Amino acid sequence: MECGIVGPPQSGKSTLFSLLTGYVSPEGAYGRREILRGVSKLPDSRIEALAKVSNSRKLVPATVEYVDVPGVAVTPDKREPYPPAYLAELRGVAMLMLVIRDFAAAEIPHPRGKVDPVADLIDASLEFIFNDLSTVEKRLHRLSKQHDPLLKKEAELLERCQTALQAEKHLRDLDFTPEEEKLLRGFSFLSLKPLLIVLNVGEEGTQEAEAKLADLKANAGDLGRHVGWVACAASIEGEIARLDEDERALFMDELGFKESALERIVRATFDLLGLITFFTTGDKDTTAWAIRKDSNAVVAAGAIHDDIARGFIRAEIYGWKELVAANGSHAKLKEEGKLRVEGRDYIIQDGDVINVRFNI
Numbered sequence: 551m552e553c554g555i556v557g558p559p560q561s562g563k564s565t566l567f568s569l570l571t572g573y574v575s576p577e578g579a580y581g582r583r584e585i586l587r588g589v590s591k592l593p594d595s596r597i598e599a600l601a602k603v604s605n606s607r608k609l610v611p612a613t614v615e616y617v618d619v620p621g622v623a624v625t626p627d628k629r630e631p632y633p634p635a636y637l638a639e640l641r642g643v644a645m646l647m648l649v650i651r652d653f654a655a656a657e658i659p660h661p662r663g664k665v666d667p668v669a670d671l672i673d674a675s676l677e678f679i680f681n682d683l684s685t686v687e688k689r690l691h692r693l694s695k696q697h698d699p700l701l702k703k704e705a706e707l708l709e710r711c712q713t714a715l716q717a718e719k720h721l722r723d724l725d726f727t728p729e730e731e732k733l734l735r736g737f738s739f740l741s742l743k744p745l746l747i748v749l750n751v752g753e754e755g756t757q758e759a760e761a762k763l764a765d766l767k768a769n770a771g772d773l774g775r776h777v778g779w780v781a782c783a784a785s786i787e788g789e790i791a792r793l794d795e796d797e798r799a800l801f802m803d804e805l806g807f808k809e810s811a812l813e814r815i816v817r818a819t820f821d822l823l824g825l826i827t828f829f830t831t832g833d834k835d836t837t838a839w840a841i842r843k844d845s846n847a848v849v850a851a852g853a854i855h856d857d858i859a860r861g862f863i864r865a866e867i868y869g870w871k872e873l874v875a876a877n878g879s880h881a882k883l884k885e886e887g888k889l890r891v892e893g894r895d896y897i898i899q900d901g902d903v904i905n906v907r908f909n910i
């Protein structure tokens with residue numbers, strides 16, 4: 551699943567993209583307006599703990615993909631439309647991460663002429679709404695010319711969306727039936743996607759990061775459900791991420807952040823995507839797998855391999871902590887009654903270690 555990075559020009563999107571994915575822009579590429587994609591690993595200390603008791607040769611974290619889309623200026627006086635290629639990318643992702651500038655840096659121009667996170671957030675989120683509204687209206691116009699009763703349901707649903715969007719309400723805040731969700735899927739509405747707001751407070755703003763975030767939240771208007779908030783200092787945290795571990799802890803302490811920007815942002819991304827992690831572990835590898843909350847054992851098996859899902863017989867399941875406490879011994883877990891044997895319908899819990907018995 552992909553997360554699209556979006557926001558006003560020069561807000562720190564590409565700086566964060568590099569921090570998240572380790573991407574290093576080639577010499578001379580600065581300011582090139584291209585779409586970039588990269589993979590981020592979710593830091594998870596449970597993998598190390600499991601790998602240790604299993605003597606795993608390889609450690610494989612769960613990942614999520616980010617797509618860095620160059621900024622487009624959207625202020626009330628200057629509304630550049632999103633170029634179609636950018637819009638197509640943003641429609642294709644599962645969620646959006648909106649990067650808002652709150653660092654001063656006089657030498658870096660701001661499309662508004664001044665740093666104003668509240669106005670930037672409001673304009674950017676309205677832009678999602680306007681885009682969706684235009685999609686809805688185009689489709690309703692076409693539907694109005696057709697008299698197929700099967701399309702009536704769609705028209706009614708879109709009219710409901712239109713009313714909400716006209717009231718500047720985000721579609722993610724409406725309730726839809728599974729059938730309606732299916733009908734809406736093809737439109738890839740921007741305001742329906744979970745939204746992570748990342749406030750780039752700059753090096754000078756880290757001590758007040760939480761207060762700045764609270765202020766933005768209080769003044770941004772109603773953004774609806776499925777919204778996450780993170781404050782960071784993109785440039786300096788990017789530099790810190792490249793230091794040795796000891797030095798890193800020292801600098802992070804000074805900034806006042808308990809976890810790295812990578813941890814904070816990727817964790818928030820996973821949460822908004824509704825993902826949980828389960829593990830497989832053995833001497834070959836310990837792997838963290840991401841699946842949607844409320845997935846059953848067969849879905850988990852399918853995340854590992856299609857064949858394992860197809861030939862699913864049962865799954866042996868235990869909590870990661872239990873396996874660590876038993877020092878990796880299945881026999882001990884069995885003895886203590888902590889090894890559970892579950893069928894297809896078992897709902898996987900975050901932190902489960904699973905071992906699928908299958909037959910192909």
Ligand SMILES: Nc1nc2c(ncn2[C@@H]2O[C@H](COP(=O)(O)OP(=O)(O)OP(=O)(O)O)[C@@H](O)[C@H]2O)c(=O)[nH]1
Nearest residue numbers: 559560561562563564565620621653752783784785
């Ligand atoms: N002082 C300061 N400068 C920053 C910070 N984050 C980013 N910058 C600088 O702001 C400029 C723009 O950063 P980018 O990451 O390229 O911004 P962007 O959002 O990708 O910009 P576009 O792709 O053009 O929309 C660069 O010169 C960065 O070094 C920050 O936290 N503090």
Ligand SMILES: [Mg+2]
Nearest residue numbers: 563564620621
């Ligand atoms: Mg950029």
